[in-house]
Amino acid sequence: MSRNPTRKEVAKRAVLAELERLRQGRHARYQTLMGRFARCQDLQQSAALLVAAVEASLRTNNRTPLDAPPGWLPPVS
Amino acid sequence: MAQGSGLVLPRFGTVPVVHRLVADDRLAVMLAKTLLELDIAVPGDWQRAERDPTSFIRLTLEQWIQTHGGSAIRRRFLLSAVISNSPSDWAERDETKPNQLFLIVEPSEATCGCAIFGPTLALLESIHPQLPATFFHLFVGALNTWIRIYDFRDAEERAETLREWAAQEPDGAEYELPDVAGSVPPCMRQAVLENSDLAHVNDRINDSTAKKLVDAEISLDGVSRGVERPELGDDVGEQLSDCNPPLPCLLAVFADGDAIAGCFDEEAQGMMEVEPEPNIIMPFDPTDTASIQRTFHMFGVACQTIAAASRVIDLMPGNDQWIISR
Numbered sequence: 001m002s003r004n005p006t007r008k009e010v011a012k013r014a015v016l017a018e019l020e021r022l023r024q025g026r027h028a029r030y031q032t033l034m035g036r037f038a039r040c041q042d043l044q045q046s047a048a049l050l051v052a053a054v055e056a057s058l059r060t061n062n063r064t065p066l067d068a069p070p071g072w073l074p075p076v077s
Numbered sequence: 078m079a080q081g082s083g084l085v086l087p088r089f090g091t092v093p094v095v096h097r098l099v100a101d102d103r104l105a106v107m108l109a110k111t112l113l114e115l116d117i118a119v120p121g122d123w124q125r126a127e128r129d130p131t132s133f134i135r136l137t138l139e140q141w142i143q144t145h146g147g148s149a150i151r152r153r154f155l156l157s158a159v160i161s162n163s164p165s166d167w168a169e170r171d172e173t174k175p176n177q178l179f180l181i182v183e184p185s186e187a188t189c190g191c192a193i194f195g196p197t198l199a200l201l202e203s204i205h206p207q208l209p210a211t212f213f214h215l216f217v218g219a220l221n222t223w224i225r226i227y228d229f230r231d232a233e234e235r236a237e238t239l240r241e242w243a244a245q246e247p248d249g250a251e252y253e254l255p256d257v258a259g260s261v262p263p264c265m266r267q268a269v270l271e272n273s274d275l276a277h278v279n280d281r282i283n284d285s286t287a288k289k290l291v292d293a294e295i296s297l298d299g300v301s302r303g304v305e306r307p308e309l310g311d312d313v314g315e316q317l318s319d320c321n322p323p324l325p326c327l328l329a330v331f332a333d334g335d336a337i338a339g340c341f342d343e344e345a346q347g348m349m350e351v352e353p354e355p356n357i358i359m360p361f362d363p364t365d366t367a368s369i370q371r372t373f374h375m376f377g378v379a380c381q382t383i384a385a386a387s388r389v390i391d392l393m394p395g396n397d398q399w400i401i402s403r
Binding site for chain 2: 011015016022
């Protein structure tokens with residue numbers, strides 16, 4: 001003999017299903033760019049490498065003035 | 078953005094105004110799921126928690142405390158309970174145990190409750206000479222299982238330290254030291270009654286207040302024995318090695334402003350100099366259902382013990398002014 005689940009049981013199953021999606025990383029909250037970034041170590045390491053590269057590049061090239069675009073005044077010093 | 082004939086302002090109506098990002102809520106998700114499976118958490122709290130596992134766990138903890146005597150606890154104690162991945166604010170997380178969490182209880186705002194025993198002991202002494210000491214030691218023993226009580230023994234220890242310091246000073250004899258022994262009623266020197274003798278004495282009590290007090294005390298003792306509090310492992314002990322002793326949650330004195338209260342006030346000045354150890358630390362594994370069930374059961378017993386102690390203090394004459402929350 002089967003019985004219909006109560007409202008509480010239905011609610012419990014729904015919350016458990018949502019928590020399971022969260023556990024597996026399939027929840028909508030993780031599908032945003034920031035959500036994926038927060039959970040992906042490869043992305044975080046790539047970003048850290050890029051930041052380090054930009055900083056290194058700044059240190060290397062900080063004495064090389066860029067040419068002024070045509071029609072602009074050249075740098076004063 | 079659509080072009081119009083006049084000035085157009087961007088609309089943010091559909092843009093979420095709150096963003097919450099949790100870098101790693103894996104343990105919180107697992108704990109929330111198991112709490113719900115065990116019926117410790119209730120599904121209705123998921124919406125109240127705005128579908129956030131950490132808030133859901135916090136609400137579950139609040140609800141668990143409430144169903145285990147929360148209102149009675151709040152009358153006499155100011156405590157906070159949290160679940161953390163470290164046993165204290167200062168302790169570093171044990172990276173060898175990535176799945177370890179701690180249920181922690183400590184006094185909030187460094188506030189201590191107070192209970193005055195003098196009038197109660199006088200009432201009980203009129204019934205049986207050993208009843209006062211039995212009552213006091215049963216009460217303090219039951220509570221000390223879970224939280225720290227500052228009583229005459231702590232004060233005696235403090236007074237002894239002060240005596241030793243004074244003895245090293247050239248004018249040591251001029252120091253006025255607290256007379257803790259003089260604050261302890263003589264009836265406290267009596268031996269404690271055995272359980273069977275206490276039950277026998279209790280059966281013969283005619284005074285209604287004394288009867289209620291002893292009944293509540295026996296109930297408190299029974300509740301506190303509901304579960305055995307396990308010892309913390311060496312690994313946790315090591316994490317807490319730089320901490321001060323736990324802050325007392327209750328000051329047990331015999332009279333308002335006696336030498337015990339004086340020692341406590343003086344000693345309290347230094348209790349926060351170093352981070353104190355929490356009163357209750359229950360390590361558990363959120364990936365292990367049995368571990369969660371055991372921990373919440375134990376926490377429930379701790380709450381029921383503190384609530385039972387609060388009800389005993391409610392019955393003790395002369396304690397109306399120490400109610401923290403009505």
